[in-house]
Amino acid sequence: MDLVTPGIGLIFWQTVTFLIVLFLLSKFAWKPITNALRERETSIESALRMADQAKLEMQALKADNEKLLQEARIERDRILREASQAGNALLEEARTRATEEGTRMIENAREAIVNEKKAALTEVKNLAANLSIEIAERILKHELKDSAAQQALVNDYIKEVNLN
Amino acid sequence: MKKLFLLLFSLCSISAFAAEPAEGGEFNPGDMIMHHIGDEHSWEFAHGATLPLPVIVYGKNGLDIFSSSNFLDEHHNPKPYKGYVMEHNHIYYANEEGEPVVEKNEKGEEHHVGPLDFSITKNVASLFISVALLLGVFFTIAGRYKKNAGSAPRGIQSFFEPIIIFIRDDIAKPNIGPKYQRYLPYLLTIFFFIWFNNLLGLMPGGANLTGNISVTLILALFTLIITVFSGNKSYWGHIFKTPGVPVALLPIMIPIELVGILTKPFSLMVRLFANITAGHIIILSLFSLIFIFQSVAVGPVSVAFAVFMNFLELFVALLQAYVFTLLTAMYFGGAVEEHDHADDMGHGDGAHH
Structure with missing residues (x-):
């Protein structure tokens, strides 16, 4: 029965020591430890929250960037399209103008050719006429050296006139 | 455990024929064991080395x-x-x-x-040693927390931090509720006090401090006092006018509830005392077998079993500290719990008004 009979000495020492330990540990160990743990937990929690926030901001930023990029791309496409359109229009215009010019020049050239041709023909006609006249003169002069020949010619002419 | 005892008994019955009656000073395992788990006015570390x-x-x-x-x-x-x-x-x-x-x-x-x-006595001296150890360890840890505030724990700090967090988050918080802060220092102190002393008791030559009824009595008494003094209106209301019980039954219920206040810490006292003392008795009994049979052949078997029991006791040392702390937290929780006024007899299944 000794085993289950509490002894006064140990009860006394246990009470005193346990109270002292409880006091000392509570004041100098558990308080700083639990405070430190709590502080660390709150700091970790806030850090995590901040990281989350940063992530969200990052995402927003990224989305913004994406949007800007998209806009820029659209803009670029638009500018390119416009430029190519303008280029095409210019080319088309140039081509039309060139064609017109060419046509006009060909027309002019043709006109000039026609004119030149006419002038040349007139000149050739005139020259031919003059030459014919000269030749005729020379022939006539040669032919009409003797008066018999002249007489024969006049007769011919008269004959021709009568026939007409 | 059953198998172990069966084996032990069969071993006893076989060897009983072989065992010769001891000559001279007869070995009495009962006296030896009682002497070891009891208290002394001197500390015998080994035979001849007595302080x-x-x-x-x-x-x-x-x-x-x-x-x-x-x-x-x-x-x-x-x-x-x-x-x-x-x-x-x-x-x-x-x-x-x-x-x-x-x-x-x-x-x-x-x-x-x-x-x-x-x-x-030996137990008081062991108590002082354990206290010195407790203060030394936890002041060191507290110092570390102050020195590297906010950084990750290191060394001894990282060994004890999970345990402290476990007691806070898994014992104090769920069982006591929002007022757990007030009781946390007590819970931490009893947990580490019991654990450290359980382990010191397992050391060779160690004293059986937590297996001493005086020690567990005082620990249980502290729990009782704190429970009684933190009891709120609802706690006392459940004791003196248990909701849902007819008035005619109250003369029976009140004494039962009052006895219930005492049986809780009483169970704490007996549980810790009996578990630790029983562990010591089993280990000592296993070693006694060598001397009972007076045979070297029993030695390895005894030692193997004793080693196994010692590992089991290391676990029991932690388990009993946990159980004591957990139950203490539950009693505190019962004392500070705010019941809603539903007639659920504390089961939480009553109609809410």
Whole structure:
């Protein structure tokens, strides 16, 4: 029965020591430890929250960037399209103008050719006429050296006139 | 455990035929075990290496402080000192022959009378060592927390931090509720006090402190006192006017509830005491087998079983500290719990108004 009979000495020492330990540990160990743990937990929690926030901001930023990029791309496409359109229009215009010019020049050239041709023909006609006249003169002069020949010619002419 | 005992018993029955009666000083395992799990006025680390401890008694001639070695003469025989004599580790008044004084009580039974014994016994000395260890360890840890505030724990700090967090998050918070902060220091203290002392008790030559009824009595008493003093209106309301119980039954219910207040810490006291003492008894019994059979062959078997039991006891040391702390937290929780006024008898399944 000794085993289950509490002894006064140990009860006394246990009470005193346990109270002292409880006091000392509570004041100098558990308080700083639990405070430190709590502080660390709150700091970790806030850090995590901040990281989350940063992530969200990052995402927003990224989305913004994406949007800007998209806009820029659209803009670029638009500018390119416009430029190519303008280029095409210019080319088309140039081509039309060139064609017109060419046509006009060909027309002019043709006109000039026609004119030149006419002038040349007139000149050739005139020259031919003059030459014919000269030749005729020379022939006539040669032919009409003797008066018999002249007489024969006049007769011919008269004959021709009568026939007409 | 059953298998273990079965094996042990079968071993006993086989070897009983082979065992010769011991010669000379007969080995009595019962006395040896009781001596080991009990308290002493000196600390025997090993045979021959004995540290006498101070005796502090308060008796007829006032306060006396002297070494317990004064009770032994040079041949290690008991002798009286300053009118006191020690018998079976109890100090009694000595008569002229140096024998304990015998008195008769009212019933006529004879018993020895002695002074109030406040000696620093083996258990008290072990208690002081454990306290020094506790303070040393946790002041160091607290210092670390101050020094590297906010950084990750290192070394001893990282070993104890999960345990402290476990007690806070898994014992205190769920069982006590929002007021857990107030009780956390007590819970941490009893947990580490019990655990450290359980482990110290398992050391060779260690004292059986947490297997001493006085120690567990005081621990349970602290729990009882704190529970009673933190009991709120709802707690006392459940004891003196249990909701849902007819008034006619209250004269029966009130005493039962009042006894219930005491049985909770009583169970705490007995559980810790019995678990630790039983563990010590089993290990010592296993070693006693060697001397009972007086055979070297039993040695390895005994040692193997004792080693196994020792590992089991290491686990029990932690488990009992946990159980004591957990139940304490549950009792505190019951005392501070705010019941809603539904007639659910505390089961939470009543209709809410």
